[in-house]
Amino acid sequence: MTHPDLTHPETLRAEIRAGRFKTMTSGVGGNALQANLAILPAEDAADFLRFCQMNPQPCPLLGVSEPGDPRLPVLGQSIDLRHDVPKYRVWEHGELVDEPHDIADVWREDLVAFAIGCSFSFEAALVEAGIVLRHQENDTVVPMYRTGLQTRPAGRFSGPVVVSMRPMLPRDAIEAVRICDRFPLAHGAPVHIGDPAQIGIRDLFDPEYGDAPEMRDGEVPVFWACGVTPQAAIAQARPAFAISHAPGYMLVTDIPAPQAQRRLASV
Template structure:
């Protein structure tokens, strides 16, 4: 069980608190406007197929950075990042089965491990809040609700599985504005993939999410669904690699990159100093 967390707006300070074991909760609303990232770590034998899976499914798996084999750093995303320590909670998968959820993976690190950082929808929540759109799981201090859908991803090698989505309930007017805002965040899953009736994408009950916490739904809200970076975890369960490490749903790597500038920095010329 995660302990209550204060809001830390500086990503460097937040990662230091995580590394020191003083922060272990969901990162929604943390790090200010910093780009947040999903994490997948695989052995080199599985890395090529997973890279192809990301390329085939860019909406749920927007690729931010790929690490060098054996290197726990991702210097493109932040100075001093160490993936063995800087995520509040991890998931360890053995032969496709969830084995444990540690807060540090230094003891599991191997010289052949390749790290993948993927965009996260938490990165646009600061923009939603700035536009006056309530992000109800943040307001309630909860993790975002996430669901497996009936929509299939495009397979690549051993990796395949259902699209996973995150959901944020809001008014219809707010949903229209959210589409406009989130379309600018291509590296954070972009615009929603579905609005309204959950049954149309295979979700039978939004009050029973597959991951995260039960949603807070206000009168008049409609459910709005975004592609989610937990999608690779469903693919890992299907591919059954001997060892895989991911973030725990909602517990992200918080980078040094401002979300509003992420496309320019990561998809074209530029660096953190510009």
């Protein structure tokens, strides 16, 4: 039996759309740019767009759809946002009400989708440099935390910066800073290395999103701004309706991450 090539973004999205791939997307899609999703009614779109523009490190904006259009051709001609994410979240008045694998039945003609950069996009470069990623090694979802750092508010949207964490040896953390600085559309370099309490994280082993980390002797926690930040803002703003990706389950685009800055700037 021939297995599908999950390093090819279009093949991976076809597997997701068919319901055959329902797990997290770290380590799949090759070196393709991955995206967080926030989908909101048009009446909330202007405020949310300004929120992303005012917070470019946690919310690097990759693309915005036309109202009611589930396509995002700037990121891939075959993308259909109703089907191409392994797991979504549906929100009503800031409360999580469902985590479906497909959102065709709740899609509306007034919805505007925002694709936001994801730290999974630089992971292939880290692995290529010989840096071991524990969540890939253990097949877990990367841990994510609400911090004491605050976003800049825009209209009704505000809230804490969410960060993702990857444990590393100090020498690897230094190399990760150098590598990730080349990926500004995937949150760029880490925002903090070391003591989690310094950024308001109370318990490293009790993340708000994802799985608890495994820390080994000699490792330090390395934190990146995270595209789950909009979900914290949605929970705080309490719009009547919203859709997001489930943390760790991303939209995989057709754009190679190393080329993303140039490609998206030229559109």
